[in-house]
Amino acid sequence: MNTQRDAAVVLLSGGIDSTVLLHHVVKQQNRGAVHALSFHYGQRHARELDCARVQAEAAGTTEHRIIDLRFLGPLLAPGSALVAGGAEVPDLAALTEDEIQQPPTYVPNRNMMLLSMAVAFAEAQGIHDVFYGAQAQDEYGYWDCTVVFIERINAVLALNRATPVTVHAPFVTKSKAGSVRLGLELGVDFGQTWSCYRGGESPCHTCPTCIERKNAFDACGEIDPLG
């Protein structure tokens, strides 16, 4: 097996954090090759993936692959509001205390599934580094976007006897405002990123991720080009 010590795989959703992470890895890490991977897992709309395509090209990645996981939809519904066939996306203001711990927009075990495939893809090519845009969130929480989640995933992967892959999540302790600030420095076009959980033509401004996005731009004293 050939080894590509200077190459990297970046998970790219088309949201703010993974987009800024991709630009960061391509422009600031002097990698030999950067492979962007996106997943279509039955999200309610494809707008995010369109943004991922635009950003992969804008950043100058070596290749961009979109993995079609729509077969997972029926397997996961009725577990999640983010998957077609699942429950409605709730307003942040309507979440109960329990739901803030693990909200209806949580997709069962999604991040372990996506990371395990990204790691397999990396490993098959002898690539040791996978980048993941998990980010600390103030308003509500997902267990699979935490520091300890990344640490424990890496503890599993460290057992690999030939090509141990490491998952890097450099934004996991940073705020979304920090991602926006870094993206602005790197010239990221945030008009070509998508955050809203709902499938409308323009952002709804009331779902949890819309509110988080607005707070991040406000904290930077910037106007969101998506309005």
Next chain:
Amino acid sequence: MNTQRDAAVVLLSGGIDSTVLLHHVVKQQNRGAVHALSFHYGQRHARELDCARVQAEAAGTTEHRIIDLRFLGPLLAPGSALVAGGAEVPDLAALTEDEIQQPPTYVPNRNMMLLSMAVAFAEAQGIHDVFYGAQAQDEYGYWDCTVVFIERINAVLALNRATPVTVHAPFVTKSKAGSVRLGLELGVDFGQTWSCYRGGESPCHTCPTCIERKNAFDACGEIDPLG
């Protein structure tokens, strides 16, 4: 989310260990429901999956699903000899010392991928227990069939704030002969299981898993119905 405390998901490949495990869970664990899950990930032949279908019915499972993961083939080749498009399956006798640590028949990060999907499927239905037929192997080794691998996967899953799923691998410390012995007690028809890595009409008798299978039947003083 409803919880099904007495239900279980069993990963079923159609080989000896997962087949015996399925019969064990259905017949000896008094579960309310047992869901068998098989994966088609671009194996060189579909014989294993045919056996899985037969065994799921013979055991009396609540449902049997086969998840089509063939899109993973191009993503994983040239990483593995078990996937169509990958390298040739080697004879056990031809393996070097390094290869015995992580042989060409290893599929990159396969077990983390399959377990993460089985866990997602369980979690979406409020099921807390996933059974996995990993088994201690004498002749050669896979890092993702070990006790410590299962422990670390469970350390990740324990972080889930609403439906923590546990992966159970009761055979991981047992020999394959132990699986054969238990299967005989449970009335498993081993003529409807498949182990050979190669795609022929009958087992090749020289690949690593054929040799392991023969040794297991020999240790039980039994004749393998597959010959």
